[in-house]
Amino acid sequence: MVRRAGTILSRRLPVFSSPLRGERTTSLLGVALAVTFPVCFVTGLLSHLIQHSPYWFDWPSRPVELYRITQGLHVATGTATVPVLLAKLWSVYPKLFAWPPVRGLAHLLSRLSVLVLVGAALTEVVTGGLNVARWYAPMPFFFTVAHHWLAWVAIGALLVHIGVQLPVVRRALARPVDDRAGAQRRGLLAAVAAAAGLVTLTTVGQTVRPLARLAVLAPRRPDLGPQHLPVNKSAVEAGVRRVDDTYRLRIDGPHPRRLSLADLAALPQHTAALPIACVEGWSATGHWTGVRIRDLLALVGAPPGCRLRVASAQRGGLYRASTLPAAACRDPLSLLALRLNGEVLDLDHGYPCRLIAPNLPGVMQTKWVNRLVVLP
Amino acid sequence: MTGQQRTDEPGRILRVVRIVLVGVGLVAAGYGAYGLVAESRPIGVAAFAAAAVLGHDLVLAPLALLVGAVAGRLTPPRLRSVVRTGLILTGTVLIVSLPLLLGFGRRATNPSALPLNYPLGLAVTVAAVWLGTGLVALLRRRHP
Numbered sequence: 001m002v003r004r005a006g007t008i009l010s011r012r013l014p015v016f017s018s019p020l021r022g023e024r025t026t027s028l029l030g031v032a033l034a035v036t037f038p039v040c041f042v043t044g045l046l047s048h049l050i051q052h053s054p055y056w057f058d059w060p061s062r063p064v065e066l067y068r069i070t071q072g073l074h075v076a077t078g079t080a081t082v083p084v085l086l087a088k089l090w091s092v093y094p095k096l097f098a099w100p101p102v103r104g105l106a107h108l109l110s111r112l113s114v115l116v117l118v119g120a121a122l123t124e125v126v127t128g129g130l131n132v133a134r135w136y137a138p139m140p141f142f143f144t145v146a147h148h149w150l151a152w153v154a155i156g157a158l159l160v161h162i163g164v165q166l167p168v169v170r171r172a173l174a175r176p177v178d179d180r181a182g183a184q185r186r187g188l189l190a191a192v193a194a195a196a197g198l199v200t201l202t203t204v205g206q207t208v209r210p211l212a213r214l215a216v217l218a219p220r221r222p223d224l225g226p227q228h229l230p231v232n233k234s235a236v237e238a239g240v241r242r243v244d245d246t247y248r249l250r251i252d253g254p255h256p257r258r259l260s261l262a263d264l265a266a267l268p269q270h271t272a273a274l275p276i277a278c279v280e281g282w283s284a285t286g287h288w289t290g291v292r293i294r295d296l297l298a299l300v301g302a303p304p305g306c307r308l309r310v311a312s313a314q315r316g317g318l319y320r321a322s323t324l325p326a327a328a329c330r331d332p333l334s335l336l337a338l339r340l341n342g343e344v345l346d347l348d349h350g351y352p353c354r355l356i357a358p359n360l361p362g363v364m365q366t367k368w369v370n371r372l373v374v375l376p
Numbered sequence: 377m378t379g380q381q382r383t384d385e386p387g388r389i390l391r392v393v394r395i396v397l398v399g400v401g402l403v404a405a406g407y408g409a410y411g412l413v414a415e416s417r418p419i420g421v422a423a424f425a426a427a428a429v430l431g432h433d434l435v436l437a438p439l440a441l442l443v444g445a446v447a448g449r450l451t452p453p454r455l456r457s458v459v460r461t462g463l464i465l466t467g468t469v470l471i472v473s474l475p476l477l478l479g480f481g482r483r484a485t486n487p488s489a490l491p492l493n494y495p496l497g498l499a500v501t502v503a504a505v506w507l508g509t510g511l512v513a514l515l516r517r518r519h520p
Contacts, residue, residue: 082468122432139424145416154408157405163398163401184457188457194461195465202469218492219476233486
């Protein structure tokens with residue numbers, strides 16, 4: 001069945017006139033996509049697991065920069081995939097109009113599987129692009145949930161497609177190359193690679209700081225924002241107002257405490273250079289000063305190995321609270337920060353205090369913290 | 377007999393690999409489809425995917441072919457590959473930056489999101505692309 005589908009698909013169909021098209025061009029572009037799609041899938045799945053940890057998943061707090069790299073890679077790879085995916089579709093475009101459109105059940109199934117693959121692949125890339133540009137109106141669904149589940153469809157359809165087409169790819173890549181067509185094809189592939197390089201160069205500076213000045217087409221600049229740091233959700237958007245002297249941080253644990261801002265400032269202060277690494281692929285390092293999470297845990301007599309629920313004054317929203325993994329709770333770099341880059345935290349950065357911990361997505365670095373709950 | 381086996385071995389491995397790929401792929405895609413139905417809005421996702429496919433097949437791809445054909449007519453044969461590269465780079469940058477150019481995600485309540493002048497960024501990038509394309513074309517003309 002699989003073999004038949006493969007044979008039927010691999011039969012040469014009428015091709016539009018370009019000599020650049022052909023099994024070899026398509027195969028080489030396919031090999032490139034067989035790298036970029038799994039990279040996006042694995043890094044995306046990792047980000048999902050960190051944010052929605054099942055019981056078997058323990059996310060470490062070191063290396064500090066790991067999430068910054070995996071998520072930066074996720075968005076950069078997705079961006080660089082655009083020209084490769086479009087070139088791949090171009091290379092097989094004439095097959096879309098093959099006649100007769102369906103030659104039996106196997107052919108129908110293989111065409112349907114390609115339709116699912118193309119639909120899922122285009123949708124993943126487009127929704128990712130819309131999300132980083134924060135344009136949600138065209139998506140009649142909640143982005144993160146759909147992007148996650150559709151990624152499984154895309155990677156599954158990709159595996160099926162590779163399984164079906166493997167003999168074609170093998171044949172195309174094993175065949176000796178005819179010189180003139182080969183040079184032209186290399187020119188085309190070099191142009192596609194250059195396009196991938198160009199969109200990377202003009203966007204990746206949103207997370208790779210030395211390239212920040214080249215990032216003329218990036219949705220973020222790591223140095224632009226209050227106190228020279230970008231903001232994902234501002235206080236106005238979160239419906240948060242500046243607290244007054246009546247503010248108390250409530251910590252629930254074996255020995256519950258309520259701390260005023262003066263109490264927090266009187267505790268030992270520590271400074272850590274930690275990045276905000278956003279799921280949207282930008283990141284920026286700040287110098288944060290505040291109280292160590294593990295000091296606060298000791299204050300309420302929290303048991304070793306506990307996790308911590310960190311809740312915000314933010315009204316509603318999916319990200320109004322987060323759970324700090326056990327490793328981050330123990331890590332001396334994890335802070336309840338009161339200051340950023342030497343100044344009192346800007347309201348948009350979470351005044352009076354925010355969580356900042358190593359190796360976590362920005363959405364979990366809860367701002368405007370008013371309650372901590374020890375989870376044994 | 378042994379010769380027969382030897383020639384068959386790679387074919388057998390290939391077949392097993394293909395069956396495993398298709399099998400694992402079907403399970404993964406099925407899991408994703410189940411998740412979409414259980415937790416997302418499958419009709420919305422399907423409609424978006426359909427729009428993406430039709431938008432590519434009926435608008436973007438024909439447009440790209442048309443631009444390519446017109447550019448091919450207007451360009452002398454030995455410069456065609458250089459101009460094609462310039463067009464591929466320009467088209468890619470245009471598509472990737474389109475959501476930023478339109479700027480619907482920009483909010484007065486958060487100035488650090490989409491903080492740059494994207495039309496200017498795009499203009500500079502495209503200018504650099506065609507400057508490079510022009511230079512390469514010039515070199516090709518001198519040393520064909």
